[in-house]
Amino acid sequence: MKVIHKYVLTEAASRVTTHEGARFIHAANQYEQITVWAEVNTLERECTAELHVVGTGGGVPPRTRHVGSVLMADGAYVFHVYAPEETR
Structure with missing residues (x-):
């Protein structure tokens, strides 16, 4: 089933x-927290994703969008x- 999930990022590199x-x-x-939403198919296998938070002027992590x-x-x-x- 496809649903929307929300993740609060607390570090420069956050594993979710x-x-x-x-x-x-x-x-x-959202409420002074960096928050990300994703479309997730809960029937798929669980995994971990690393999200990056970069300040203006910082380097863009490789293999990311x-x-x-x-x-x-x-x-x-x-x-x-x-x-x-x-x-x-």
Whole structure:
């Protein structure tokens, strides 16, 4: 069954438990926390995905794709969220 899951990222590199084929679709500031949403098929096997949070000017992690940019502290800081190209 395909559902939407939410993940709160607390580190520059956060490992989250998800399912194979998960598609990370949105990143935003929710309650002053960097939060990511994904389309997940819960019938697929569980796996771990490493999501990266990079400040403006930081390096883009290899083999990742941009999920979204998040404004924090009323826009004083901008962070960019990257997810693996594939989750397996």
